[in-house]
Amino acid sequence: MKHFVFLIFMIFFVSVIFAMPTISDMINNPSAYDGKFLTVQGQAVGSVMRRGDYAWVNMTDGTQTLGFWMPYSLARQIKYTASYDFKGDLLTVEGTFVAMSLKHDGDMEFDVSKIVKIIPGEKIVHTIDFDRIIFLIVISVIAFVLWILKKKFFTPKI
């Protein structure tokens, strides 16, 4: 019974994953998805740019990035966007892909109607590479010694 449930789960999981186009799929083949109601997943990047009651959120699938146009009330749910210091929230959204938006100067966009799921991002801890620090110290000392030598003994007389 356990195996059967697992199998059903896997079939469901795989079918959901394969039915869900990636952001790159939509950008590379816009006519195939134009006007379709889809479920899409992506990581929020950069800034949430508020425009009145709506906002732009750029989302990436790791390869390409697309603008998602959504009510600001939805965008407010986003806590983290990807940057050097943070892993962005992973959003699953529903909405319509628009290959050429007439309301936004012909931009390709995804009009979000619902945020299905948010997996929160987190702060990225950058561990300092001590080998690099040692290398930096050694090479800085060499540069300093060379500078002294150059100034004291080898400055050309012009």
Added chain:
Amino acid sequence: MSKKTVYSDLKIINYYTAKIVETMGWVMTIPLVTALIFEEWNTAIDFGIGMAISFVFGFTLEILCRDHQKEMDWLHGMFIAAYAWIILIIIDAIPGYLSGHYLSFLDAVFDVMSGFTTTGLVLIQRMYDLSIGMNMWRALLTFVGGQGMIVLSLSFLIGMRGGYMMYIGEGKSEKLLPSFTKTARAIWDISLIYLAVGTIALFIAGLVIGLKPVSALLNGIWIFMSAWSTGGFAPHSQNILYYHSMLYMLITMVIFIIGSFNFALHYAVMNKNRKEIYKNIETQSFFITVLITFTIVAVGLVRNNVYPNAVILFTKGFYQLISAHTTTGFMNIYPSQFGSWGTLAMVGITIAMLIGGSTSSTAGGIKGMRIGIIAKSFVFETKKLFMSSKTIKVQKFHNQEDIDLDNEVIKNAMVITMMYILSFVVGLIITLIYKYPIEKAAFEVASALGNVGLSTGITSPSMPDVLKVLFIILMWVGRLEFMAVIAFVAYPFMGAKRR
């Protein structure tokens, strides 16, 4: 070739190259300090290493070549311009490579060459988690590259002999002031004035479109540097599309059009000689070629029914055309969308990329001056067929002053133009070996050679290494306008025979 001559040449070449490498080492303090301010410790370490390697390299060469001869000739200047660029792209790629955003060191070198030549083609990955310090460095690469690393070095190295030869070698020719050190400083003064004005404009626009103040300021600085230098680097992988704003797009367009004009024109306008704007052969040539190439692009887009209305056609088509013509490379469409543009529109953009901006500007391409000279001489030669010899007058063109359109001027313009076309054809043939469609290959080669940065998607980390090296060479020869590269390549065969 006399060994003594070669030894003497190498000393003077390496001595001044060392000075240029050291100058760029000092430039790394800006991203280093930025990284420290934003507590990006690993980025700060990477730039510390980059600086230290620049200084070790520079000081060692200075010590080894301290007894160099004092007089520099044309060949030295030209050779240094080409050679210093090669050394710089290797040393200045170190911080980028250490950041972990490149698949290989070659990719990091590619991006530095792209930045210095103000091309804008990129192989960097995961731009969304790039540090602020690294973004600052990428903007600086285009800003310094646009003005010229040698121009920057000349600004500091007062009385540096042979500066003029290096200045010419780096693709600049105008002498704004009697001394070249003063000219180099004037170029920087002009750029810094625009930097202040442009950054303020983009900062305000950034606030209007919903960026937070710090982000609006940083994006303003970076986008200004890139636009003014006709560079095309942006802090986001979507390029200008990221901002989803017509206002932001229009401001960038104004900046990169101004940036594509000759520094001598800016200097004239700042000295209240505003007539120069419409009298100058390069501005005349620019407006005529924009009109012609945009007509080609628009006809192509209409024929293929790419955009549903004239406003969107203008927003996308004109922005991309101007971005191509000024050799900026900012994109408000995705690279894959060029696929729907059709051959005619792609030909229009490719021609615009090859024509490029003005001489002695931050732009690349054949340049408006040469196109203007060739067009004028063509019209004159045609007219001559129908005129009696008594009525023929000497033709002139205007660039700061009226200049005779003599055979020497025409020959120089033709030689550089032919070299561009030859390089384009060679680059296209090599790219076609890798089985890319011809219109995409032509587009990408023109983009690299003209230092533009628009892409149909060929330029990517997965492209063959041979093409990466080819594009690095195309960007290099396109930016230095051949003479310095010819001196660099021909020196081992002919260098010392001149004595």
